Amino acid sequence: MIRQAASVALSLLFASGGAVAADTPPGKVVFDHSCAVCHAPGLGHPGTQRLAELRGPDRAVLEERTDLDPDYIRHVVRHGLVEMPPWRPSELDDAALTQLVQYLARGKSPSSAQIGH
Numbered sequence: 001m002i003r004q005a006a007s008v009a010l011s012l013l014f015a016s017g018g019a020v021a022a023d024t025p026p027g028k029v030v031f032d033h034s035c036a037v038c039h040a041p042g043l044g045h046p047g048t049q050r051l052a053e054l055r056g057p058d059r060a061v062l063e064e065r066t067d068l069d070p071d072y073i074r075h076v077v078r079h080g081l082v083e084m085p086p087w088r089p090s091e092l093d094d095a096a097l098t099q100l101v102q103y104l105a106r107g108k109s110p111s112s113a114q115i116g117h
């Protein structure tokens, strides 16, 4: 019994450890670096909090949205939106922005997530 539990725990450890390293999309890394400070789930994140007020709790967490258009995300990042600051290409280059847009707008047409605006 104890031995069985230990082996289950061990395989869970391996499963989760492997998944994190191998499956992290590049856009997720950009998101965690540049956006998560304001858009991570939960209280204390001004982006999440503001979007909960504006759009409702179901649409507060950017990483859980399925309705975000690639061009819209690109526009908001480059131009800012009310309290959200804009990013210049020197701060967030087009390659990183494209990865970010692909990550946040996954499920949307990939052709509209290409560089160019």
Ligand code: HEC
Residues within 6 Å of the ligand: 031, 034, 035, 036, 037, 038, 039, 046, 047, 048, 050, 051, 054, 055, 062, 068, 072, 073, 076, 077, 081, 082, 083, 084, 085, 087, 100
């Ligand atoms: C300093 C905090 C802050 C950071 C950092 C930030 N945002 Fe925001 N973001 C906000 C706020 C606040 C809003 C709500 C703006 C409003 O009042 O309409 C917002 C709104 C948005 C929206 C609009 C969503 C909608 O439903 O219309 C998108 C898209 C967005 N942010 C993407 C990003 C991305 C991508 C990044 C990282 C590059 C990022 N934000 C970084 C604060 C931030």
